[in-house]
Structures are given as structure tokens and as C-alpha cells.
Amino acid sequence: MTVSNEVSVLDRLLTDGVLSAACPSRVVLDHVTSKWGVLVLASLSERTMRWGELRRTVEGISEKMLAQTLRTLEADGLVHRDVTASIPPRVDYSLTPLGTDLAAHLLPLLGWVADHADEIVARPAR
């Protein structure tokens, strides 16, 4: 009940501004928690992957969204893009140290969702 002497998580979020509309972390959060961003980061968390490999691993992603997601994550410094100018062209994607760090926080969440998905979906209707 008492909040004054408590340095809470919510206070920290408010201080750091995640809940503030104009804060840059909002943008990052949107990238990270985007529909495909999570899955791409998770896929790359274990090993480097080529474009086609990613496309097959992250089932259901369209080529446009894969490209868009990778470009965003690359611009954010989370994903490294390694282009080999050959024929056929070869592009490898991997996580940067920053991306690896993020993935460490992301994977437990994915694991939880995987564990509790049935529990959630199988609930009685609204």
C-alpha cells in the first residue's frame, strides 16, 4: 500500500520513460517486441543464418517483413549483416554483442509463452 519509500519497478519505468510517450525507448521497444522482430532475434540467438534460412525458420514471415525487420534491427545495432559479393550472392545475419545481450532477456519470455500457451488459449470463452 505504501509507495513513498519503495523504489519500484514501475517508478523506474516512469523515470526512464518507457511509459512516456515521447521517450526513445518506446521506439526500441516497438522494434524489439514487433511481431517478427522477436522471432528473428530468437532464431539468430543460436547461430548465424542466411536469408533463406531465416525465411524458412521463421515460418509465415513474408519476404517484405523479413527484409524490413532485418533492416530495422540492423539499424538498431542488434543484428549484423555480412554481405559476400559472389554469384549467387550470399548474405549472413548474426547478432551483435548488443543483440546477444537482448536475446538473453528475450528467450526466457519466449520460453514462458511456449510453456503457457495451451493454458492461455484453452481458456473458456469470453
Place this chain on the structure above:
Amino acid sequence: MTVSNEVSVLDRLLTDGVLSAACPSRVVLDHVTSKWGVLVLASLSERTMRWGELRRTVEGISEKMLAQTLRTLEADGLVHRDVTASIPPRVDYSLTPLGTDLAAHLLPLLGWVADHADEIVARPAR
């Protein structure tokens, strides 16, 4: 990084189907990582909040999206809705045990994003 039990993370995700298009966990993941879902869950992670309180805490959310997000999270069994039929009416929202469990995994991620937001946004142009 070289710990042996980490090798199975991606395998587990593939096994449980998070990366599979038809898996129910995809739906849950979408709800949980939705633009506003994360922020609402984070806000409720510390304390119960009323509608107007949530609306003010999660800056920038529209009434429509707040209602929609809350309905989705409630249907998923993550948020509990407590209606007090009085005048004026009072509705409190809180996390269910399941939601609290989820928030435990979500908050570290939010904290990480808050910590590294500047680092990411303020990257030097290539």
C-alpha cells in the same frame, strides 16, 4: 555462451512451435508483445489500477486501444477485471497469478530496453 544447455534453446522453440506458423503460442506472443499490451502489463505489474489511472500511466494510448488491449489480456487470463457497481462506477484492473508470472519475465526485458535505449537510438550513422 558455451554452456551446454543453451544449445537447446532454439531447438526447444522449434519443438514447442513458437516459430511454427500454426502454433497457438504465436497468438499469445502477439498479445503479449503487442504495442500496448507490454505497457499495460508493466503498469499493472506493481499495483492494481483503475481505468483512468491506466489511461494516464500508459501515455499516448487511446481509449479504444486501452479497452481493446484490456479485453484481450482479460480473455487471455492475464488481467483480472474487478467491477464495483456503484455511483460513480469503479473498475479495477490487476494481474492474475498467470499475468504476474508473465510480468516477471517481461520486466527484465523492459528494464534492458530502458537501459540501452540511448545506446541504440544514438548510434552513429554508417
Place this chain on the structure above:
DNA sequence: CGGGATCCATACTGATACTG
């Protein structure tokens, strides 16, 4: 093989009005 360009569907937002 890797991806850009285009077009269409859906999701989101904002404003307003109305209800219990």
C-alpha cells in the same frame, strides 16, 4: 539467392457522441 517495388488488407488512431 537476396531483396526492392507495388498494391491491397488490416490495424491503429483521433474525434465525437452516447450510455449506465
Place this chain on the structure above:
DNA sequence: CAGTATCAGTATGGATCCCG
């Protein structure tokens, strides 16, 4: 106070074709 309903405009996601 706590919503629901509706309209209209914008943003985002997805499918398809196409090119180096």
C-alpha cells in the same frame, strides 16, 4: 467514471511480381 459505437484518416503488415 468507465466505458461502447462509429466514422474517417493514417500507419503498418502481407502477397505478388520483378530485377541484379
